[in-house]
Amino acid sequence: MDRNLGTPGLAFMKMHGLGNDFVVIDRRAGGPAVTPALARALGDRHRGVGFDQLAVIDRDADADAALTFFNADGSLSSACGNATRCIARFLMDETGSQALRLRTERGVLIAEDAGGGLTRVNMGVPLLAWDQVPLAQAMDTLHLPIAGDPVATGMGNPHCTFFVEDAEAVDLERLGPEYEHHPLYPQRTNVEFVQVLSRDEIRLRIWERGTGITLASGSCSCAAAVAAARRGLTGRRVTVRVDGGVLEIDWREDGVWMTGPTAHVFDGTLSVAWLETLG
CATH class of the missing domain: 3.10.310.10 (Diaminopimelate Epimerase; Chain A, domain 1)
Structure with missing residues (x-):
């Protein structure tokens, strides 16, 4: 479905998982690229929309969709579990599927309907070696040389x-x-x-x-x-x-499975005038 069809500006969805909130932009039918500058502006809770993370949905040749995540400061995030669950629920409701494959920088993640309105996702096998985390130098990841022993x-x-x-x-x-x-x-x-x-x-x-x-x-x-x-x-x-x-x-x-609720709060459209202020 083209969420921008006949609508000026840029369509988005607002979702959250336990108050961890997201702006989601669906680019499967096309649309402008999402830049760090747009992510920062959108993430401003006073002058934009506000979010903990921004998620972008794109088509993928070998998975049900590809997801890209931005932090509120415009930096990229390789993983965002609650946003993945929220988008999985949206796509499962859209298609009637009970399970999906979603490509992220973390790899292809499996999401499933867990029943009772809950959604679960396999976040993959945890990375436990120092250079996989990554850390700056070789060390025991179970006991870091930081006060508090994290x-x-x-x-x-x-x-x-x-x-x-x-x-x-x-x-x-x-x-x-x-x-x-x-x-x-x-x-x-x-x-x-x-x-x-x-x-x-x-x-x-x-x-x-x-x-x-x-x-x-x-x-x-x-x-x-x-x-x-x-x-x-x-x-x-x-x-x-x-x-x-x-x-x-x-x-x-096979990985760390996470199960919990999701919420699709509202759909909105970023105005052309606001988008033009970004240059």
């Missing part, structure tokens, strides 16, 4: 996971940007603070690379669950409680 994990994007006694007491605004730009992470990093509630439940608070504090994050939830399991603090299947709600993470042999 764990490094790659989920197609880099993660730094701290285990704390009280996640609510963490000063995210101060610590998030400090660790995002830590010199051990040449591509910057997402930062997670995890409180282990039981062998099958964790509390998670999130600072996303290029965006800041978010209510939820799929890749961060996966990385936190993997880090907790590697440390022996939980099993490989856990409930993750984020600020925006609950995700179920299951680290299987």
Whole structure:
């Protein structure tokens, strides 16, 4: 379906997964390229639309669709789990399919209807070697030489996971940007603070690379669950409680599966006049 047919400007959708919100631009029928400048302008919650990530849907010869993700600062993100689930739900509703293959920079991800209005996606096998995360030099990713003894994990994007006694007491605004730009992470990093509630439940608070504090994050939830399991603090299947709600993470042999709700909030159109201000 051409979402721009007969409509001036640029059509978009607003979606969220547990308050982790996205602008989605569907380019399967064509349309202008999405640039970092457009992503930054759209991401401004006062002068644009506002989002945690921007997702672009394109056609793909060997998958149901190809997805590209931008952070609010205009930088590219290789993975965005909640946006992948939201778009998968949109495409499954559109086509009537129960499962999809979606190409991302992370590779081709499998998404499925999990029943009860929930959608799950396989975020792929976690990357545990230092050069896969990536880190700046060779080291044990299970115990980084950073105060607080965090764990490094790659989920197609880099993660730094701290285990704390009280996640609510963490000063995210101060610590998030400090660790995002830590010199051990040449591509910057997402930062997670995890409180282990039981062998099958964790509390998670999130600072996303290029965006800041978010209510939820799929890749961060996966990385936190993997880090907790590697440390022996939980099993490989856990409930993750984020600020925006609950995700179920299951680290299987074929990858890390994430299940949760999605919401398609509204459709809109960026005006020609606003687009022209971008040059």
